Amino acid sequence: MGRHFAHSCSHRLLSTLHDQLGLLFLSSLFFVLTPLLGALKFLFVSTCEAATPFLAHPFVKPAADAAMLFFTDARSIIVTLVIMPLSLVWDIIDALEDRRLDLICVPLRNGGARADLHARRVKDVQAQVVRAVQGGAKRLCTARPSYLTMNARFAKYKRYWRGIDLEQLRDVVEVDTGRKIVKVEPGCSMGRLTKTLIPLGWTLPVLPELDTLTVGGLINGFGVETSSHKYGLFNHTCVAYEIVLPSGELIRCARDMHPGLFAAIPWSHGTIGFLVSAEITIIPAKKYVHLRYTPCSTHAAFLKTFEKASQSSSNDFVEALIYSPTTSVVMIGTLTDDLPAPHRGSLSSKPGDKLNSIGRWYKPWFYTHAATYLARDCAGAEYIPLRDYYHRHTRSLFWEMRDIVPQGNNFLYRLCFGWMPPRISLLKLTTVGKVKELYEQNHIAQDMLVPMSALTASLDIFDREFGLYPLWVCPMRLLSPPSTKPVAPLPQKSTGRALPTTTPPGGMCPPHPAEQLYVDIGAYGVPASSNFEAQRSLRKVEAFVRSVKGYQALYADTLMTSEEFEEMFECEGLENTRKQFGSDLLLPRVWEKVNAAARH
Ligand SMILES: NC(=O)C1=CN([C@@H]2O[C@H](COP(=O)(O)OP(=O)(O)OC[C@H]3O[C@@H](n4cnc5c(N)ncnc54)[C@H](OP(=O)(O)O)[C@@H]3O)[C@@H](O)[C@H]2O)C=CC1
Numbered sequence: 001m002g003r004h005f006a007h008s009c010s011h012r013l014l015s016t017l018h019d020q021l022g023l024l025f026l027s028s029l030f031f032v033l034t035p036l037l038g039a040l041k042f043l044f045v046s047t048c049e050a051a052t053p054f055l056a057h058p059f060v061k062p063a064a065d066a067a068m069l070f071f072t073d074a075r076s077i078i079v080t081l082v083i084m085p086l087s088l089v090w091d092i093i094d095a096l097e098d099r100r101l102d103l104i105c106v107p108l109r110n111g112g113a114r115a116d117l118h119a120r121r122v123k124d125v126q127a128q129v130v131r132a133v134q135g136g137a138k139r140l141c142t143a144r145p146s147y148l149t150m151n152a153r154f155a156k157y158k159r160y161w162r163g164i165d166l167e168q169l170r171d172v173v174e175v176d177t178g179r180k181i182v183k184v185e186p187g188c189s190m191g192r193l194t195k196t197l198i199p200l201g202w203t204l205p206v207l208p209e210l211d212t213l214t215v216g217g218l219i220n221g222f223g224v225e226t227s228s229h230k231y232g233l234f235n236h237t238c239v240a241y242e243i244v245l246p247s248g249e250l251i252r253c254a255r256d257m258h259p260g261l262f263a264a265i266p267w268s269h270g271t272i273g274f275l276v277s278a279e280i281t282i283i284p285a286k287k288y289v290h291l292r293y294t295p296c297s298t299h300a301a302f303l304k305t306f307e308k309a310s311q312s313s314s315n316d317f318v319e320a321l322i323y324s325p326t327t328s329v330v331m332i333g334t335l336t337d338d339l340p341a342p343h344r345g346s347l348s349s350k351p352g353d354k355l356n357s358i359g360r361w362y363k364p365w366f367y368t369h370a371a372t373y374l375a376r377d378c379a380g381a382e383y384i385p386l387r388d389y390y391h392r393h394t395r396s397l398f399w400e401m402r403d404i405v406p407q408g409n410n411f412l413y414r415l416c417f418g419w420m421p422p423r424i425s426l427l428k429l430t431t432v433g434k435v436k437e438l439y440e441q442n443h444i445a446q447d448m449l450v451p452m453s454a455l456t457a458s459l460d461i462f463d464r465e466f467g468l469y470p471l472w473v474c475p476m477r478l479l480s481p482p483s484t485k486p487v488a489p490l491p492q493k494s495t496g497r498a499l500p501t502t503t504p505p506g507g508m509c510p511p512h513p514a515e516q517l518y519v520d521i522g523a524y525g526v527p528a529s530s531n532f533e534a535q536r537s538l539r540k541v542e543a544f545v546r547s548v549k550g551y552q553a554l555y556a557d558t559l560m561t562s563e564e565f566e567e568m569f570e571c572e573g574l575e576n577t578r579k580q581f582g583s584d585l586l587l588p589r590v591w592e593k594v595n596a597a598a599r600h
């Protein structure tokens, strides 16, 4: 007994010492390594940012072009040997920073300490806005550097307008399982949010797949995922926002509190004020997604399967990958905690669908895995761990990596480098000079949101103008003003059309009243159509999308004129809200931020 007590005491002492040493080690990492790595990151980023104008100088340009030609040909080597390892270092810095945030706060379920910190950070934003205005700033935007943002371009206006620093606001403030709400700061990324919520047994109804997308960007821009046929867009799952107006005033808005403002914030691109928190609905997480793959060898078969799947809210996830004008794979997923018997170690002889951890380093890119069902012309199903499912397109950046590192699916390549997914920011920073020109003329990354009834015609024009495959096809329900409709899940109508709607009260947020079931068609990569001519083709597709009352995703390049833009979006409602809250004097119109001339 005495020996047992002594043993247990010494064990406890050792484990406390171990914990303390661990903490000490972690702290020294934070205090020594983080600033060092941070400084390196800053140096690298500033050099890349400074390089763009320097490379365009007449004396430097010829040599730079020659070097760039070499780097373009050798891009896959550079991405492999430089960008991937740097991405890994960056991931480590982020993980340490996340850990630091966790350590300085008491446990998450007790909102107290985090709420205090959040309140202090908000006060700082208010003070910054007041100082900027008193100091004579004419135009405000967020200070988030362009290289961090999830699009292929840099915002020119970030150089001239006064940036409000929201960098500190990247935390999860509170998980309230009673109200089924998570309160988060706008800089919180999808990666940080899933890492916090899933271990607690919760998840978001709409969780856009790239780890580095932020809550602020997904609300002020738009966010979609394969559960959007059921829950709508990312913003439709939000129940309240806190925003700092250009007057410095902090306003909380919700369905029943400043409903016009609440409806106007989504898609507003920071033209009303600075979002400082969002309360988002959470749902119970399950361990796996049971994913059924249906290969289709005709367009008619695809349309029938896809439309039917999109109209049923008993499907948790619906997605299609279109590989050619006639061939595609429709994927339908349901959340589950249960694996079939063999996986649970039982002796049952009935084999179930397999468990496939598609996120492991050696697994093929998801779009190539899905294509195998088409090649075998055989439907199938499997169980995928939840986080692996959410981030199924992250490693291959949909299929963008195919052009950047064509050998990326090779086993040997994976063995050496497969565990390091590249950071979009680093790819962006190294897309300069000739490589950038090549991208501008020969590459597209566009998402068009079109009514389900226009899907066939839309695929036709995508084929004629871009001829680019695979295409990402994801159904979504575009809801009436968020202030007037319930959050989730949506009642499903058999046709998905003609649900009653009212005029949007204050924002440019869709939809047009006639139809609510829309489809996101995503085209990413190098177009193969002989018709393709970067500007002409995009203008043609934009005109078509307007004609069917569709929308262009504004993270992408838009070539629309301001009149065409206003034909596509409900700008009047947003302008009224901006005037009502005094935002129009210091914040630009959306058009000023997204038009082609505002980005480079
Ligand atoms: N699955 C999906 O849905 C995907 C979506 N995307 C796109 O990426 C974008 C998100 O990328 P991300 O890098 O996170 O966002 P960004 O930094 O690109 O922000 C997008 C817009 O929102 C504004 N904004 C962002 N945060 C705030 C805030 N706190 N207050 C006020 N305005 C704000 C920005 O204004 P400012 O210019 O002043 O900084 C900008 O106009 C989305 O808009 C989406 O369209 C990309 C990939 C996948």
Ligand SMILES: C=C(/C=C/[C@@H](C)[C@H]1CC[C@H]2C3=CC=C4C[C@@H](O)CC[C@]4(C)[C@H]3CC[C@]12C)C(C)C
Residues within 6 Å of the ligand: 150, 151, 152, 153, 224, 397, 398, 400, 424, 427, 428, 430, 431, 445, 447, 520, 522, 524, 553, 555
């Ligand atoms: C909006 C959606 C998905 C979008 C992604 C496919 C694109 C979002 C950001 C895009 C990229 C950013 C920067 C790049 C650097 C260039 O050197 C190469 C291209 C790219 C990696 C580019 C590729 C496409 C994106 C990842 C959907 C899901 C709604």
